[in-house]
Every structure is written in structure tokens, then in C-alpha cells.
Amino acid sequence: xxxxxxxxxxxxxxxxxxxxxxxxxTRLVDVAHDFPRQxxxxxxxxxxxxxxxxxxxxxxxxxxxxxxxxxxxLVVRAGDHVLVGPDNGVLxxxxxRLAPDGIDAYGIDESRLESVEPTGETRxxxxxxxxxxxETDDDGPASNTFHGRDVFAPxxxxxxxxxxxxxxxxxxxxxxxxxxxxxxxxxxxxxxxARGEVLVVDGFGNVITNVPGEFLAGxxxxxxxxEAVPIGETFGSVPEGDRLATxxxxxxxxxxxxxxxxxxxxxxxxxxxxxxxAERS
Numbered sequence: 001x002x003x004x005x006x007x008x009x010x011x012x013x014x015x016x017x018x019x020x021x022x023x024x025x026t027r028l029v030d031v032a033h034d035f036p037r038q039x040x041x042x043x044x045x046x047x048x049x050x051x052x053x054x055x056x057x058x059x060x061x062x063x064x065x066x067x068x069x070x071x072x073x074l075v076v077r078a079g080d081h082v083l084v085g086p087d088n089g090v091l092x093x094x095x096x097r098l099a100p101d102g103i104d105a106y107g108i109d110e111s112r113l114e115s116v117e118p119t120g121e122t123r124x125x126x127x128x129x130x131x132x133x134x135e136t137d138d139d140g141p142a143s144n145t146f147h148g149r150d151v152f153a154p155x156x157x158x159x160x161x162x163x164x165x166x167x168x169x170x171x172x173x174x175x176x177x178x179x180x181x182x183x184x185x186x187x188x189x190x191x192x193x194a195r196g197e198v199l200v201v202d203g204f205g206n207v208i209t210n211v212p213g214e215f216l217a218g219x220x221x222x223x224x225x226x227e228a229v230p231i232g233e234t235f236g237s238v239p240e241g242d243r244l245a246t247x248x249x250x251x252x253x254x255x256x257x258x259x260x261x262x263x264x265x266x267x268x269x270x271x272x273x274x275x276x277x278a279e280r281s
Contacts, residue, residue, distance in 0.1 A: 002160055003054060005031035005047060006062040006148060007038065015146070016060065016153040023157035031059075038065040040090045042200050042270065044182055047094040049250050056080035056164070060148075060156040063090050068144035073108035073151055075159055075173055082164050084156040086147070089182025104167070105176040108155050112172040187211040194276040198268050199252070205261025206254050209274045213247030219278040224255055224266065226275075235259070245276075 002020060004013055013033050020028065031050055035043040043063040051059055056079075064071075064086040072087035078099035083091040087107070095103045143150055155172070162170050187196030187210045196211040216222070222229050222245045230237070232244040240259040243266070248254040253276065256262040263269060 001027040001029050001054075002058045002060055002156055003029045003031050003051070004033070004060045005035070005043070006033050007035040007043065008033050008062065008148065012146070012148065015149045016062075019149055019153035020060075020157045023154060024161055026160060029054075029057075035063055038063065039270075040065065040088050040182070041184070044090050044093045045184060045200050047090070048097045048184075051081070051083075051094045052097055054081075057082075058156050058160040059083045059091075059094070060152055061085035061090055062148035062152055064088065064147060067147050072176070072179070073110065073147065073155065074176065074179055075106045075108060075155065075167065075170075076179075077104040077106075077164060077167055080164060082159055082167070084152055084159060086152075087176075087179050089180040092180070092182050093184055105179045106167055106170075106173040107176045108151065109172045109174055110151055113151065113155060113158075185210055189215055192278050192280070194253075194274075194278075196253075196274050196276070198270050198272045198274060201263045201268075201270060204256075205263045206248065206256045207262040207266055207268050207274075208248055208250065209253045209255065209276075211253040211274065211276055213251045213253055215253060215276065215278065216245065216247055218280050221279040223277040224274065225268075227266075229255065231278075 004016060006013060017028055040063055047061060061083060062085055066088055074085060074087040074091060076083040076091050076095045078095035081098045083095055085091050159170060167173055185197060187194055194211045194215050196209045198207055199210045200208050216231055219231055222231050224245060229243055229245045232238055232246050235258040238244045238258050243257050246254050246256060255266050257265045
């Protein structure tokens, strides 16, 4: 299968799917297309948490604030998985989770990017001659603002048809000497104190910090940014509308509200500092 993830909302992902389906017969699965606009770190976090639950697949990811600039286009082999997207670090945390023993990165040479039409003819995907302003083939004009359609989708389709263990043989791929190696920030934990930050806020308003969930083990009381908060194993550990600290499914400390929004109750947003102090039972 090929999975797709972006910050495009709709209808842009449909164009990427059309490009892929003209080039390969495969199952397409949407991961998400409502990542916060141009928020590479948030997308990187969610991909790291979600993609390991898939069987081996090609993962097309387009969260690309630098589209049209000199940033590179990247293919990353992570075990039996392959990730395709911009070289801005969005692929790397998930790739490292998928392949803890090491990943391999390849740059996409757009001048050599080819695809196979249903007729069996091999040709480049349609794009404009930017010097002359002339369109080529019949796919419509190339775009400096939609590499998801014009670069990453055809690349993902071609890579999907290749042997993941032999990406060196794909004509438009070259080993990447370097790439953006994004690392998500880590919290500092010292006995009964932890200092971290808000990694993401999910759609429910749950405030997901980067403090490891183990910090709450054996604790009976938590003070978050100077305010006392009960610790609960479930949202239902407190009455509706009350705040709590818990460990989310991703293994990090969350600051939440049962049937409410933790970000509003705690006054926190992505990137804010979180100071936690806990007492043992």
C-alpha cells in the first residue's frame, strides 16, 4: 500500500492520488490531511506515533513550508518501509522509530524522475519548461507550489514498484550525503521534578508533553506549572469538567480535562514550557 499524509485538507490530496493511480495499482490509505499548516514538528510527531502500526508500505508525506525553494526531495528506507517527502526532517523521527538500527536516505533527482503510464510507455510526469513557459505532456502545468502532485506522488509510485532493498537501482535516486535530521525535544527529569514542553495538542485539546509517562509512576500528587493536578489512569478518574494528568497512548504525560479541553484549562499551546513536580505515594 501507499499511505498519504499532508497538511493539504481538501481537494489537493485527490490530485496526488490521481497521479499515483495512473502509475501503479495499489491500495491508498489516508493517514491525515489536517496536520497543522506548515507545522513540520507536529507532523513528525504524529507520523512517528502512527506509521509503526502499518504493515510494510510506502509512506508519502507532504508538509512542506519550503516548497519551491532549494530544499531537497528525499526518499528514506526504514527497514521494510519507505518514506517519501521533503527534506525538512518530517520523515526522520518516524523512520528512526520504524528502523532503530539505522536508515538510508536518498535524494530525488527531479531531472531524472520518470514514471510508467498505463500504456507501458516510460516518460517524465507533465511539467512546464520554466525557461520557455511551455507545458509538456498532458498532465497540466508544473507547479513550484505543488510538489506533492508533481514530484512526490510520481516518486512514491515509482518507489512503490521497486524493491525496497534495492533503491540504489532506481534511476532518479542518489544516496544522500546529508539530510535534515530532526530530533524531537526531550524533557529533563530529575528525581521528583521534570522540565519539558508541549509537543502537540490533539483534536480533543489534550496537552501532550515530552515528559516520559514513567515520571507519574508511583506518584500521588502533581504540580504542573505551579498548579496542583490529580493524577489519573483514565479520564474518568475525575468528574466531568475537572483537570487531570495522565499518561497518553503514546507514553507521554498529558495534561487534560475530562470531557473538556486541556489546552484551554491549562493555558498551554505547542512549544510552551511545562514544569512538573510530583510527590510519591
